[in-house]
Amino acid sequence: MSSNETPRGPVDSSRVPRYAGPATFARLPRLDEVGTADVAVVGVPFDSGVSYRPGARFGGNAIREASRLLRPYNPAQDASPFALAQVADGGDIAVNPFNINEAVETIEAAADDLLGTGARLMTLGGDHTIALPLLRSVAKKHGPVALLHFDAHLDTWDTYFGAEYTHGTPFRRAVEEGILDTSALSHVGTRGPLYGKQDLTDDEKMGFGIVTSADVYRRGADEVADQLRQRIGDRPLYISIDIDCLDPAHAPGTGTPEAGGMTSRELLEILCGLAGCNLVSADVVEVAPAYDHAEITSVAASHTAYELTTIMSRRIAAARKDAEAK
Ligand SMILES: N=C(N)NCCCC(=O)O
Numbered sequence: 661m662s663s664n665e666t667p668r669g670p671v672d673s674s675r676v677p678r679y680a681g682p683a684t685f686a687r688l689p690r691l692d693e694v695g696t697a698d699v700a701v702v703g704v705p706f707d708s709g710v711s712y713r714p715g716a717r718f719g720g721n722a723i724r725e726a727s728r729l730l731r732p733y734n735p736a737q738d739a740s741p742f743a744l745a746q747v748a749d750g751g752d753i754a755v756n757p758f759n760i761n762e763a764v765e766t767i768e769a770a771a772d773d774l775l776g777t778g779a780r781l782m783t784l785g786g787d788h789t790i791a792l793p794l795l796r797s798v799a800k801k802h803g804p805v806a807l808l809h810f811d812a813h814l815d816t817w818d819t820y821f822g823a824e825y826t827h828g829t830p831f832r833r834a835v836e837e838g839i840l841d842t843s844a845l846s847h848v849g850t851r852g853p854l855y856g857k858q859d860l861t862d863d864e865k866m867g868f869g870i871v872t873s874a875d876v877y878r879r880g881a882d883e884v885a886d887q888l889r890q891r892i893g894d895r896p897l898y899i900s901i902d903i904d905c906l907d908p909a910h911a912p913g914t915g916t917p918e919a920g921g922m923t924s925r926e927l928l929e930i931l932c933g934l935a936g937c938n939l940v941s942a943d944v945v946e947v948a949p950a951y952d953h954a955e956i957t958s959v960a961a962s963h964t965a966y967e968l969t970t971i972m973s974r975r976i977a978a979a980r981k982d983a984e985a986k
């Protein structure tokens with residue numbers, strides 16, 4: 661979208677009931693209806709990398725359905741994200757459910773195409789395996805990126821059953837491949853049992869800092885967001901959000917739930933506190949609707965994606981304004 665074009669926004673829910681018609685994220689136009697977008701929301705229906713309950717392949721569409729209730733003005737960030745930039749729904753990446761290596765390649769290639777158009781990506785998973793090919797693609801464009809990883813789990817384990825590409829291993833692979841900026845890596849929401857203390861030693865050696873879910877509870881969202889922002893600075897940032905960072909009370913619909921998690925309010929508050937960061941792409945993963953109730957998880961995920969999209973749109977609008985002033 662050039663700076664003098666007005667973005668095409670969501671369907672007006674005061675004219676067309678919000679439960680009518682096929683779902684796109686936030687009732688936004690499809691990418692093929694607008695040509696190119698500043699932010700492309702894309703589904704990745706892949707869950708062949710899970711170690712426990714399957715079903716995250718249905719996550720993207722569940723989030724789209726739940727996102728019908730989002731509205732165009734975001735008071736928490738005082739911004740209308742879909743007016744500041746063109747956000748559009750790019751549909752789903754068609755990935756092979758029977759061949760993980762091929763799926764990982766397909767996701768990377770599709771992300772390359774989308775990022776090549778100048779769009780930032782807001783990906784709806786899918787299990788956490790998909791973060792690796794997305795990071796590969798983002799790093800091709802921006803170089804090694806800062807990573808903020810919201811999750812109950814470290815996801816820096818080595819292999820499962822000898823498999824390198826699983827939902828428990830994407831960030832170890834990413835560090836090995838040199839696609840992360842190891843001076844700015846943080847897990848947030850970490851908790852629960854590990855295989856051994858060595859998991860933490862290995863993780864620290866890779867460069868990660870940990871903000872546990874108890875830290876968030878004790879120190880509060882604002883302080884945590886301030887600390888994260890300082891660590892990230894203006895580096896290109898990728899945010900990966902495993903919905904199991906939330907307590908199972910706030911996100912029952914997920915594959916590997918762990919007790920003692922953050923509230924959805926804490927997560928959303930931390931995200932708002934990250935406004936201004938150079939968020940180049942993000943994912944929300946591990947929503948498994950078969951275990952959900954009353955769309956609790958997919959509503960939380962839709963609001964999470966909305967905050968992330970708002971951070972991106974604001975950043976795009978600010979950059980445009982700067983460019984015009986020059
Ligand atoms: N990425 C998620 N959600 N879970 C990883 C859990 C890996 C394990 O079963 O130990």
Ligand SMILES: [Zn+2]
Pocket residue numbers: 811812813902904905916946
């Ligand atoms: Zn997890």
Ligand SMILES: [Zn+2]
Pocket residue numbers: 788811813815827902946
């Ligand atoms: Zn994860």
